[in-house]
Amino acid sequence: MTSIAFTVNARPVEVAADGDTPLLDALRNHLGLTGTRFGCGLEQCGSCMVLIDGAPEKSCGKTLSAVAGKSVTTIEGLGTPSDPHPLQRAFIDLQAGQCGYCLPGILISATALLDRNPAPTRAEIAAALDDNICRCGSHHRILRAVARAAARMGEETRP
Ligand code: FES
Ligand code: FES
Secondary structure, three states: OEEEEEEEOOEEEEEEEOOOOEHHHHHHHHOOOOOOOOOOOOOOOOOOEEEEOOEEEEHHHOEHHHHOOOEEEOHHHOOOOOOOOHHHHHHHHOOOOOOOOOHHHHHHHHHHHHHHOOOOOHHHHHHHOOOOOOOOOOHHHHHHHHHHHHHHHHHHHOO
16 A cells, blocks of 8 residues: 555545556545546446546556656546536537436547647547447437537637
C-alpha cells in the first residue's frame, strides 16, 4: 500500500492503495467519482475513458502509479447540470443516448477530439470514437450530437 498524489478535475487528490490498483477502481471506489463506468475491464469497450494530461485513456487499463503527478479529467469535470459542456448540451438536445451507459466514455473521447480538432468531419468523429462501443446502437445520433457541439462551439468562438 502506498499513497499516490495526482489531480482529478483540477483538484489535488491523494489515494492510499496498491500502486497497481486500476485507475478506474481508484476513481470509483476511493474518490466516489462513479460517472466513469466499468464495462468490460479489458480495455475493449471505452466506457471507462478519462483524459490523462489531455489524452483519452481507458482507466481500466491504467494503474494508479501510472498517473502519479498527472492530471486526470473525468466526466464529472466536463460540466455541471446548470452549466453543461457544449457536448453535453448537444447530447441532451438530440437525445443522443439510449441507456446512457456508454456516454461518459464517449463524451470524454469527443472532448479530446474537439480539443485537437474543433471542426471535425463525420469520418473524423467516427474515427475518434472507434474505441467506444455503444451497445444500444445509438451511433448515428451520437455522431450528429458531436457535430452539433462542434458547430455550436465554432459559432460561440467566432467574433
Ligand atoms: S471498462 Fe475499460 S475499456 Fe471497457
Ligand atoms: S446508449 Fe446504451 S450503450 Fe450507448
